[in-house]
Amino acid sequence: MIVCLCHRVSDRDIVRAVASGVCCFEVLQDDTRVASSCGCCHDCAREVFDEAMAGAPCACAAQPARAGQHAAQHAALATAA
Numbered sequence: 001m002i003v004c005l006c007h008r009v010s011d012r013d014i015v016r017a018v019a020s021g022v023c024c025f026e027v028l029q030d031d032t033r034v035a036s037s038c039g040c041c042h043d044c045a046r047e048v049f050d051e052a053m054a055g056a057p058c059a060c061a062a063q064p065a066r067a068g069q070h071a072a073q074h075a076a077l078a079t080a081a
């Protein structure tokens, strides 16, 4: 199913991104551009992302390069929670 019409991002693209180590929605947006134009798909994209994350623990610890890239975002999420 296409989630984002503006950038042709599917639910499979989002699941694939999570499986490859994307564990922050903002990084998903950077990587795929999902929900970065009109924004109509934001809620659906977030729902698909959250479901994918529920089945995939954060891979940052296993990918040191990504851990550095995401460190600030993890800190922001931790303080927001």
Ligand code: FES
Binding pocket: 003, 004, 005, 006, 007, 034, 035, 036, 037, 038, 039, 040, 041, 042
């Ligand atoms: S449908 Fe996703 S940004 Fe427009």
